[in-house]
Amino acid sequence: MSAPVFEVFARKERGEPLRHVGWVNAPNEELACVFARSTYDEQNWLEMWVVPRTAMRLALRRETRRGTPLAVRPPEGDTAALVHAPGTGAYGGDDVAGGGAR
């Protein structure tokens, strides 16, 4: 079973921006919240949020001059590199946003 990916964000203090701390595979939002807490609760977070990766949209990606994979503009609609490099499969890499990329 390849469960949907939920990105996990958290902040330590009131007013501090949310930061991306990781992701979890979970079949639904309820378990995503439980799994996010048990997986990423080592630090003293003030609050933690989960977002289904399908809800994320690529708003901007600049090309760089370095020869990294991200320097190559992906085909139209391919947002696989949104959070993680493409090709990571079920380990947080699939179920990406953007529509038509899968």
Added chain:
Amino acid sequence: MTAEAALARLLLALADNKRLLGIRYSDWILGAPSIEAGIAASSMAQDEWGHSRLTYALLADLGNDPRALEHERPAEAYASWEGLDAAWPDWFDVLAANLLFDAALAESYAALGAGGYGPARSRIQKMLDEEAYHREHALGWVETLRRGTAVAVLRDRLTAWLPAVARWFGREEDPGWAELRQRGWIGWGPEEMRARWLATVAPALERVGVPGVEPRGGAWALVAPLDWSGWDPTRRRAAPGGPDPDTLARVRGDRNRALLVE
């Protein structure tokens, strides 16, 4: 029986069951349905062990040696529920325990926390806060599985577990409850614990079609009367025996005795 002896008996049952439940959760840290599920099992196991340690420590205030309690008792001295005696065959038992027995323990701690025994009151709220996550975990899985074919297995497992967990609370006439109530050390007795527990678990049981509960008179009730044959009110179980040899060795730390630090 003195109130102190009754309290020690209640605390021992809570501590032993927390310790054993932690062991049973830990059995499935590896081999869970997913990495995330295993991490969640690990987290719950740690909580249970922490709670058991705190509860054994409460017994020290009542003149007991926590080290002897944790490391030196035979299986027959454990006041642990029979469903925890041996490893569970699969994840469905983890979920049945998580939904039913974990919640039963939480209700018992809530009753103790609502009483007037100060050392317990000061420690129980943190435990109950952590138990709220265990409940969310159980309900999350129920919601996940009830939409798929695996719900039939979960339903069967919960149906099988329900009467024995419901019985675990005991009876009002069991020795010790009257003394605890008279001293004001518990907020309420086993009948109300069972009723409160049913109120928390029955809606989930109904959602997956477990036939053992029904609404009755504005509350949830068990459909069938409980079977008290063989019931041992001291050890809070109906089956003889205790944790199996492998479980006992792990619970007591037998194989690592040489490393035990004072």
